[in-house]
Amino acid sequence: MPPEAFAPLSARGAVGRRIVNAVAITACVMAAALILLPLALIVWHLVAKGLPALTLGFFMHMPKPVGEAGGGMANAIVGTVILVLLGALIAVPVGVGTGVYLAEYGAGRLAAIVRYTADLLSGVPSIVVGVAAYGLVVVPMGRFSAIAGGVALGILMLPTIIRSTEEVVRLVPQSYRHAALALGAPQWRVLLSVVVPAAWGGILTAIMLAVARAAGETAPLLFTALGNRFWSLSLDQPIASLPVFIFDYARAPYDDWNRQAWTGALVLLMLVAVVSGMMRLTTRRIARR
Amino acid sequence: MSAKPTLGEGVSGSPPQVARPDLTPPTPTPPPPTPPPALPPPVVTRGETQASAPSDDAKGSPPRLAARGFSLFYGRHQALKSITLEIPDRSVTAIIGPSGCGKSTLLRSFNRMNDLIAGVRTEGVVEVSGRDVLGATDVVDLRRRVGMVFQRPNPFPKSIFDNVAFGLRLIGVRSRTELEGRVETSLKRAALWDEVKDRLERGALQLSGGQQQRLCIARCLAVEPEVILMDEPASALDPTATARVEELILSLKSRYTIAIVTHNMQQAARISDHTAFMMMGELVEVDTTRRLFTSPAKKITEDYITGRFG
Numbered sequence: 001m002p003p004e005a006f007a008p009l010s011a012r013g014a015v016g017r018r019i020v021n022a023v024a025i026t027a028c029v030m031a032a033a034l035i036l037l038p039l040a041l042i043v044w045h046l047v048a049k050g051l052p053a054l055t056l057g058f059f060m061h062m063p064k065p066v067g068e069a070g071g072g073m074a075n076a077i078v079g080t081v082i083l084v085l086l087g088a089l090i091a092v093p094v095g096v097g098t099g100v101y102l103a104e105y106g107a108g109r110l111a112a113i114v115r116y117t118a119d120l121l122s123g124v125p126s127i128v129v130g131v132a133a134y135g136l137v138v139v140p141m142g143r144f145s146a147i148a149g150g151v152a153l154g155i156l157m158l159p160t161i162i163r164s165t166e167e168v169v170r171l172v173p174q175s176y177r178h179a180a181l182a183l184g185a186p187q188w189r190v191l192l193s194v195v196v197p198a199a200w201g202g203i204l205t206a207i208m209l210a211v212a213r214a215a216g217e218t219a220p221l222l223f224t225a226l227g228n229r230f231w232s233l234s235l236d237q238p239i240a241s242l243p244v245f246i247f248d249y250a251r252a253p254y255d256d257w258n259r260q261a262w263t264g265a266l267v268l269l270m271l272v273a274v275v276s277g278m279m280r281l282t283t284r285r286i287a288r289r
Numbered sequence: 290m291s292a293k294p295t296l297g298e299g300v301s302g303s304p305p306q307v308a309r310p311d312l313t314p315p316t317p318t319p320p321p322p323t324p325p326p327a328l329p330p331p332v333v334t335r336g337e338t339q340a341s342a343p344s345d346d347a348k349g350s351p352p353r354l355a356a357r358g359f360s361l362f363y364g365r366h367q368a369l370k371s372i373t374l375e376i377p378d379r380s381v382t383a384i385i386g387p388s389g390c391g392k393s394t395l396l397r398s399f400n401r402m403n404d405l406i407a408g409v410r411t412e413g414v415v416e417v418s419g420r421d422v423l424g425a426t427d428v429v430d431l432r433r434r435v436g437m438v439f440q441r442p443n444p445f446p447k448s449i450f451d452n453v454a455f456g457l458r459l460i461g462v463r464s465r466t467e468l469e470g471r472v473e474t475s476l477k478r479a480a481l482w483d484e485v486k487d488r489l490e491r492g493a494l495q496l497s498g499g500q501q502q503r504l505c506i507a508r509c510l511a512v513e514p515e516v517i518l519m520d521e522p523a524s525a526l527d528p529t530a531t532a533r534v535e536e537l538i539l540s541l542k543s544r545y546t547i548a549i550v551t552h553n554m555q556q557a558a559r560i561s562d563h564t565a566f567m568m569m570g571e572l573v574e575v576d577t578t579r580r581l582f583t584s585p586a587k588k589i590t591e592d593y594i595t596g597r598f599g
Contacts, residue, residue, distance in 0.1 A: 179439065179444075183433070184429050184459060193455070197447070
């Protein structure tokens with residue numbers, strides 16, 4: 001074949017291709033910038049409004065009554081951590097287990113039903129999940145409680161964890177499974193010792209996504225964990241949480257409370273950022289080994 | 290002899306061809322058409338053949354691997370057609386043939402990896418150390434005795450140490466010192482120790498392809514299998530790494546029985562004691578490697594090894 005065959009078919013073709021290329025790249029960059037813009041605005045706004053009241057006292061002190069300046073959200077910060085931990089305690093074992101089941105044995109009818117249910121669940125409004133937790137936990141217990149809030153958050157976390165776990169477990173190369181089976185590993189051992197550890201980074205990311213979403217949920221907590229202006233660590237009592245505090249303080253007609261609402265929102269964002277940053281670091285360290 | 294292989298004397302006349310003494314006075318072939326009723330303890334078997342290191346014959350010891358009238362179907366497609374083959378203890382047997390001839394399928398029948406494929410059906414007998422493996426055998430136990438090395442290196446995404454220790458932990462070895470000792474021995478046998486002894490805790494995926502494959506061999510050796518099945522273990526490696534793996538295979542045959550599938554005829558000629566030639570699901574010819582490559586009994590074998598097709 002003569003070398004001319006590899007030259008561009010025509011000069012116009014080459015120019016046209018470059019134009020199309022430039023347009024496509026510009027469009028992609030614009031789209032990315034468009035996504036980043038609101039995010040940057042939110043963070044900027046939060047920092048601008050919330051930073052002034054962000055003192056060490058905000059983390060250490062209890063909320064003060066109306067009219068008294070200062071005070072913090074120590075109880076709400078701890079409360080949010082407790083609620084999210086409770087939710088994760090419920091959602092992580094169930095969600096990861098279900099995800100692994102769907103990925104490894106997910107061919108049958110039952111799996112299809114489970115998968116469909118998980119998808120449906122992710123579309124249920126969070127306030128409806130709150131109502132469900134109210135009916136499941138608050139009514140039988142006879143009072144609002146941290147447990148009820150944890151159950152609500154756990155249900156909210158489930159679909160994300162289930163479907164993401166399924167995806168990442170499916171990505172584990174078949175050759176790992178064959179290697180383990182050929183060494184005489186029983187099926188459960190293949191899953192626990194090879195497949196799940198190999199997918200662990202992705203599973204952790206899924207958990208973090210779910211945690212981040214749950215940490216900011218307000219609606220399902222309104223009639224489960226309720227909220228509490230006092231220090232409480234009892235799981236069977238109403239418990240404070242940052243989103244509910246932010247909701248209350250933002251609506252209140254007091255300037256001081258409004259300022260604290262901004263700070264509370266900033267702290268919530270930082271909390272999620274720090275936790276997922278730490279998770280990411282540890283996974284990377286494990287992965288590097 | 291229950292099975293009647295269809296391919297003429299080469300196969301059906303004397304099934305234990307592999308075990309036939311080579312270049313020795315025509316002693317009557319010891320045909321074991323019915324396997325020894327009870328499984329001789331592997332240790333005893335090994336003891337018997339200890340003296341006769343890598344010779345071309347098995348000196349009457351029972352074959353380590355055997356297929357008798359073995360057929361395998363993928364759904365309605367028959368992938369293996371009444372294969373009768375014996376693989377003697379402590380030697381290297383190569384299975385060659387064009388793509389799709391069923392050589393990998395046959396290999397994977399010895400540790401029942403074909404079970405993973407839906408719709409597989411078998412007929413006939415496959416034996417490991419005289420024991421039938423197709424019936425109600427415990428697959429997990431079988432696979433612990435029959436190790437396998439795959440075409441592409443497939444170390445786990447764990448540390449080098451944990452890769453080799455995986456099989457040991459499976460069989461319940463917990464003591465750190467014992468683990469360390471056996472990992473070291475296995476890595477030395479796999480000729481990898483000197484390259485990795487200072488970084489056992491590093492990830493196995495950081496090793497080069499050839500090192501990864503030797504790691505997989507070490508992982509397989511760690512549990513002291515009776516047999517090692519190798520499915521084109523060097524086909525994904527460069528020539529240098531291939532040479533190292535081949536040296537390794539030669540060094541292993543004094544201890545292990547090795548069955549290796551390869552599409553590389555030079556490789557079969559270099560490393561194996563016996564060679565089986567398969568085509569379209571049938572075992573065409575099996576003989577000592579020297580004889581199969583110098584004076585094959587069948588025209589089609591000759592055509593294949595001289596590169597006229599395949």
